[in-house]
Amino acid sequence: MNLILKEKKCFVFDMDGTIYLGDELIKGSYELFQYFNHHNIDYFFLTNNSSNSVKDYINKLNEMGIESGESNIITSSTSTISYLKRNFDICQQVFFIIGTPSMEEEFRKASINFITKKDEHTKIDAVVVGFDTTLTYKKLADASYYLNMNKTLIATNCDYICPLPEGEVTPDCGSIVSLLERTIECSVTYCGKPDIAILEPIFKQGFQREEMIIVGDRLYTDIALGFENEIDTALVLTGEATPQTIVESEVAPTIVLKSVESLYLTLKNKNKNREIFR
Numbered sequence: 646m647n648l649i650l651k652e653k654k655c656f657v658f659d660m661d662g663t664i665y666l667g668d669e670l671i672k673g674s675y676e677l678f679q680y681f682n683h684h685n686i687d688y689f690f691l692t693n694n695s696s697n698s699v700k701d702y703i704n705k706l707n708e709m710g711i712e713s714g715e716s717n718i719i720t721s722s723t724s725t726i727s728y729l730k731r732n733f734d735i736c737q738q739v740f741f742i743i744g745t746p747s748m749e750e751e752f753r754k755a756s757i758n759f760i761t762k763k764d765e766h767t768k769i770d771a772v773v774v775g776f777d778t779t780l781t782y783k784k785l786a787d788a789s790y791y792l793n794m795n796k797t798l799i800a801t802n803c804d805y806i807c808p809l810p811e812g813e814v815t816p817d818c819g820s821i822v823s824l825l826e827r828t829i830e831c832s833v834t835y836c837g838k839p840d841i842a843i844l845e846p847i848f849k850q851g852f853q854r855e856e857m858i859i860v861g862d863r864l865y866t867d868i869a870l871g872f873e874n875e876i877d878t879a880l881v882l883t884g885e886a887t888p889q890t891i892v893e894s895e896v897a898p899t900i901v902l903k904s905v906e907s908l909y910l911t912l913k914n915k916n917k918n919r920e921i922f923r
């Protein structure tokens with residue numbers, strides 16, 4: 646594929662494992678976003694991590710020196726709320742939610758009716774699960790109670806793990822869903838990447854698929870989103886994917902980069918493609 650990075654008008658970035666690990670910015674990220682701002686190139690942040698709200702991400706990125714606002718951050722909570730609005734009558738229907746206080750706040754702001762504790766008098770239309778870093782056994786037991794009656798489980802994202810610095814990992818939404826699925830057989834709908842609906846806010850701003858490139862560290866979410874929808878992708882090797890997993894994967898990135906620093910150097914013409922593998 647003949648990919649010319651300089652012709653792209655819209656760069657869509659995953660965050661965890663792509664531009665930072667935990668609270669540490671990955672080398673080259675700061676310079677890359679300075680470059681975009683200087684050249685008026687549009688960029689978006691697209692994360693499957695539903696443990697934080699859009700406001701949390703704005704604060705985190707701004708503290709790291711990366712400019713961002715409500716118009717260029719999309720989380721899997723955002724796409725889950727859109728899914729609920731498309732498929733349920735949110736004025737009438739009620740959900741049971743497993744999520745962090747930040748995720749609950751996003752759902753509250755969107756006028757979604759939900760409970761977070763078992764209430765035998767409340768009828769539930771679906772259980773919604775996010776990447777809950779405040780998860781307790783009580784929440785899992787209460788969710789199982791509702792899933793036993795209504796077999797509908799909606800998950801913000803399918804990721805099994807969230808990468809941390811020094812190669813550490815922590816369980817993500819997909820692992821919580823696996824536990825619930827082993828407890829109660831139910832049908833699961835995943836709302837985050839690679840579901841194309843998560844890109845809706847970007848399409849609404851007028852960008853076409855060929856103008857975009859998705860940059861991420863995970864094959865089955867970031868790269869699958871582009872691969873399945875004819876959007877170019879750049880896989881970075883600073884998070885989950887390794888050269889071995891690329892070989893084994895059914896989805897193929899358009900290009901593979903050592904890190905976002907390679908992208909920055911290429912855009913600045915300082916990288917003679919030594920770190921780009923197509």
Ligand SMILES: [Mg+2]
Pocket residue numbers: 659660661662663861862863884
């Ligand atoms: Mg990632």
